[in-house]
Amino acid sequence: MDGVEELYRLSKLDKALEDPNVGHIVINLNKILDKRLIPGLEIDARELEDGIDARITVREGTVIEKPVHLCFGVTHEKAVQRIKTEVEIQENAEVLFLAHCIFPNAVDVTHIMDARITVGENAKYTYLEKHIHGEYGGTKVYPKARVELGKNSRFKTEFELLSGRVGLIEIDYETVCREESVMEMTSKVSGRGNDIIRISEVGHLVGEHARGVLTSRVAVRENAKAEVHNKLNATAAYARGHVDCKEIIQDNGIATAIPIVQVSHPKAHITHEASIGSVDTKQLETLMARGLTEDEAVELIIEGLLS
Amino acid sequence: MGILETRNLGIEFNGKKILDDVNIDLWEGHVHAIVGPNGAGKSTLAYTIMGLGGYRNISGDILFQGESIKDLRIDERARRGMTLGWQEPARYEGLSIEKFVTAAVEDKSHKKIREVLGKAGLNPNLYLKRAVDRTLSGGERKKIELASILALKPKLVMLDEPDSGIDVASLRNIFDAIKLLKENGSTVVLITHSLEVLNQAEHAFLMCCGKIVEQGKIEKIRKYFEKKCIPCTHENIPDLNGGA
Numbered sequence: 001m002d003g004v005e006e007l008y009r010l011s012k013l014d015k016a017l018e019d020p021n022v023g024h025i026v027i028n029l030n031k032i033l034d035k036r037l038i039p040g041l042e043i044d045a046r047e048l049e050d051g052i053d054a055r056i057t058v059r060e061g062t063v064i065e066k067p068v069h070l071c072f073g074v075t076h077e078k079a080v081q082r083i084k085t086e087v088e089i090q091e092n093a094e095v096l097f098l099a100h101c102i103f104p105n106a107v108d109v110t111h112i113m114d115a116r117i118t119v120g121e122n123a124k125y126t127y128l129e130k131h132i133h134g135e136y137g138g139t140k141v142y143p144k145a146r147v148e149l150g151k152n153s154r155f156k157t158e159f160e161l162l163s164g165r166v167g168l169i170e171i172d173y174e175t176v177c178r179e180e181s182v183m184e185m186t187s188k189v190s191g192r193g194n195d196i197i198r199i200s201e202v203g204h205l206v207g208e209h210a211r212g213v214l215t216s217r218v219a220v221r222e223n224a225k226a227e228v229h230n231k232l233n234a235t236a237a238y239a240r241g242h243v244d245c246k247e248i249i250q251d252n253g254i255a256t257a258i259p260i261v262q263v264s265h266p267k268a269h270i271t272h273e274a275s276i277g278s279v280d281t282k283q284l285e286t287l288m289a290r291g292l293t294e295d296e297a298v299e300l301i302i303e304g305l306l307s
Numbered sequence: 308m309g310i311l312e313t314r315n316l317g318i319e320f321n322g323k324k325i326l327d328d329v330n331i332d333l334w335e336g337h338v339h340a341i342v343g344p345n346g347a348g349k350s351t352l353a354y355t356i357m358g359l360g361g362y363r364n365i366s367g368d369i370l371f372q373g374e375s376i377k378d379l380r381i382d383e384r385a386r387r388g389m390t391l392g393w394q395e396p397a398r399y400e401g402l403s404i405e406k407f408v409t410a411a412v413e414d415k416s417h418k419k420i421r422e423v424l425g426k427a428g429l430n431p432n433l434y435l436k437r438a439v440d441r442t443l444s445g446g447e448r449k450k451i452e453l454a455s456i457l458a459l460k461p462k463l464v465m466l467d468e469p470d471s472g473i474d475v476a477s478l479r480n481i482f483d484a485i486k487l488l489k490e491n492g493s494t495v496v497l498i499t500h501s502l503e504v505l506n507q508a509e510h511a512f513l514m515c516c517g518k519i520v521e522q523g524k525i526e527k528i529r530k531y532f533e534k535k536c537i538p539c540t541h542e543n544i545p546d547l548n549g550g551a
């Protein structure tokens with residue numbers, strides 16, 4: 001058993017990968033199980049003792065229509081997986097990467113992602129990271145990315161836990177935005193039990209007219225803890241940015257929001273909003289007045305918030 | 308005995324009686340109105356009947372289908388068949404209209420959602436995929452709330468100011484939906500200070516200073532609107548046609 005079937009089933013990838021125009025790579029722990037390249041997409045991956053070292057390149061001017069699937073799975077109960085990637089989206093290229101991070105049986109699984117990403121001039125890069133975890137809470141996830149955006153490029157990333165327990169998630173993303181580039185970094189995580197969520201998203205708007213939005217949506221229930229550090233730093237004229245953090249706490253959950261906005265050019269402008277609180281009473285009572293229990297109502301409200 | 312009855316219902320806030328010995332009896336399958344000036348206690352009466360947080364420390368009793376419900380939670384009351392439409396419906400983030408409307412109903416099919424949105428006066432094609440969030444106007448959210456109530460087919464529904472935030476053209480939709488609720492067998496309570504809404508009812512209660520001061524056929528209650536006077540000791544004679 002190399003776990004490929006389980007990974008395909010959980011990520012619902014079977015269908016998507018039937019299409020010969022869809023590029024992908026499927027990894028279980030440190031083994032490359034499957035890979036398909038398409039014109040303009042290069043994946044040069046090497047198996048390491050505890051993970052994978054991959055260089056991923058989208059060639060200049062290549063527009064890849066369909067999402068490229070990256071499946072980073074660990075079907076083992078105990079393991080450490082280290083993924084090192086260098087991603088280069090060259091000038092005028094466009095691509096969407098859908099990363100499926102699947103740790104369904106984790107009792108003690110650590111997943112460390114260390115990505116260096118460069119997005120060339122006028123290029124567009126979307127990176128959606130979707131996690132499927134097991135129910136034991138035995139996952140420790142450390143996604144780290146350092147991103148450089150070229151002139152007039154676009155970068156959008158979204159981190160989302162689709163199912164299962166968080167365990168520990170420590171997101172550490174930092175992006176440097178050159179002139180006229182646009183950056184959107186979003187994380188959506190819901191924790192319960194003893195889950196710990198730490199999010200650090202930093203954007204440096206260093207080019208004129210660079211724009212950036214950092215968005216966090218977090219819910220903590222039971223004894224879960226969340227800490228969100230969002231920092232936007234604008235040093236160039238006409239740079240625009242917004243930090244938006246919303247956290248819901250229930251039970252004994254603890255949430256912290258630390259938005260930092262720093263502006264060192266008089267023609268730059270950054271705003272922020274952060275709110276932490278329990279579920280809104282009227283939202284809750286409306287759904288309860290339709291017959292949902294309090295728990296069902298909270299579930300639906302949080303599901304909406306994280307959708 | 309009607310579907311819902313309050314017996315000497317009272318509630319106080321900061322030592323002040325907001326509901327004072329309220330006795331109402333709602334006839335099953337009828338459309339009732341509760342009218343009265345701002346601050347009369349109309350919304351408080353509805354919240355108390357629904358059992359909202361902060362409105363549970365009551366004196367007297369509330370009977371639904373002959374049984375006391377005063378110790379039941381909101382959702383337990385709802386599952387017995389009663390519900391409430393807010394004057395200002397809640398805003399959510401990200402919650403789709405589709406999910407909201409069918410949250411508590413078995414039939415979650417698109418056909419059903421389209422049907423109830425249409426009946427509440429909304430074009431399903433424009434609303435199905437949107438969220439019940441701040442991008443919707445107050446009037447739109449009210450129609451969506453009404454759609455969710457139509458989907459629910461409650462035994463008893465209390466609608467707090469069903470016309471507030473609704474434009475003149477859409478008022479017809481709201482009134483049609485109220486008729487439909489009645490046709491489906493719901494007992495309807497319209498909380499209002501509008502003559503037009505009062506006219507949709509068959510029976511009305513006049514409320515002032517936390518008390519029911521008059522009740523009967525709407526012709527009888529309507530004259531208090533026309534004369535702008537109410538039969539109580541309320542020193543500040545309210546304008547029943549105006550205000551928010």
Ligand SMILES: Nc1ncnc2c1ncn2[C@@H]1O[C@H](COP(=O)(O)OP(=O)(O)O)[C@@H](O)[C@H]1O
Binds near residue numbers: 343346347349361
């Ligand atoms: N939770 C509360 N705490 C304190 N006062 C309240 C509360 N709810 C209602 N009231 C007071 O009770 C009175 C009646 O309010 P309400 O029921 O909203 O009137 P109506 O709906 O008839 O306009 C008002 O004076 C209002 O301020």
Ligand SMILES: [Mg+2]
Binds near residue numbers: 349394
């Ligand atoms: Mg009111």
